[in-house]
Amino acid sequence: xxxxxxxxxxxxxxxxxQVTLSCSPISGHRSVSWYQQTPGQGLxxxxxxxxxxxxxxxxxxxxxxxxxxxxxxxxxNVSTLELGDSAxxxxxxxxxxxxxxxxxxxxxxPGTRLTVL
Amino acid sequence: AQKVTQAxxxxxxxxxxxxxxxxxxxxxxxxxxxFWYKQPPSGELVFLIRRNSFDEQNEISGRYSWNFQKSxxxxxxxxxxxxxxxxxxxxxALSDRDRSGGSYIPTFGRGTxxxxxx
Numbered sequence: 001x002x003x004x005x006x007x008x009x010x011x012x013x014x015x016x017x018q019v020t021l022s023c024s025p026i027s028g029h030r031s032v033s034w035y036q037q038t039p040g041q042g043l044x045x046x047x048x049x050x051x052x053x054x055x056x057x058x059x060x061x062x063x064x065x066x067x068x069x070x071x072x073x074x075x076x077n078v079s080t081l082e083l084g085d086s087a088x089x090x091x092x093x094x095x096x097x098x099x100x101x102x103x104x105x106x107x108x109x110p111g112t113r114l115t116v117l
Numbered sequence: 118a119q120k121v122t123q124a125x126x127x128x129x130x131x132x133x134x135x136x137x138x139x140x141x142x143x144x145x146x147x148x149x150x151x152f153w154y155k156q157p158p159s160g161e162l163v164f165l166i167r168r169n170s171f172d173e174q175n176e177i178s179g180r181y182s183w184n185f186q187k188s189x190x191x192x193x194x195x196x197x198x199x200x201x202x203x204x205x206x207x208x209x210a211l212s213d214r215d216r217s218g219g220s221y222i223p224t225f226g227r228g229t230x231x232x233x234x235x
Contacts, residue, residue, distance in 0.1 A: 043210075045222060109161065
């Protein structure tokens with residue numbers, strides 16, 4: 001099976017812009033989670049989607065949003081970018097046996113490296 | 118206090134040495150899940166193990182073994198006869214609920230960087 005794919009792999013934006021990142025889960029997986037990884041804060045959970053609905057949400061401002069499509073593919077959007085949003089954004093997929101409760105084993109993609117100038 | 122503490126920031130060993138990575142967690146939930154992930158230099162996190170709070174059996178998988186002790190809230194990871202390919206950052210993670218009926222939220226430790234020298 002193909003693994004989790006994320007596009008683009010690298011992105012450079014300026015403050016105030018918005019960005020959309022894409023994630024395609026492993027075939028058959030129904031749950032997609034998003035994480036932000038920075039040297040200062042480490043790995044932090046953003047949100048998880050299951051059956052096109054956001055099931056869990058971490059402690060991030062409303063500028064961070066996402067959605068999931070009927071084919072389980074997911075997008076994450078960050079509006080009004082700030083310098084502190086520079087990070088590696090990781091997507092993870094899981095079978096969804098827990099119904100999007102963030103208790104399943106997760107399989108991570110290679111990440112999108114976002115740089116905000 | 119951090120929910121998941123990996124006190125060892127960096128460990129350096131010589132090939133064939135055994136090494137234990139510590140993980141201490143904090144939760145009030147009675148049903149929770151623990152994970153270990155490996156992040157090699159390429160950046161992609163690789164799943165290693167998942168444990169639920171009701172399963173305290175230790176596990177061995179090849180050179181890897183895990184020691185889960187609820188009494189000390191620890192979930193330690195040991196690599197036997199380490200190899201250069203084991204060099205990576207290892208993350209311990211906890212998924213639990215802040216309140217009964219609430220959502221499970223994954224929390225990752227800060228990671229332990231393991232360097233295995235030839």
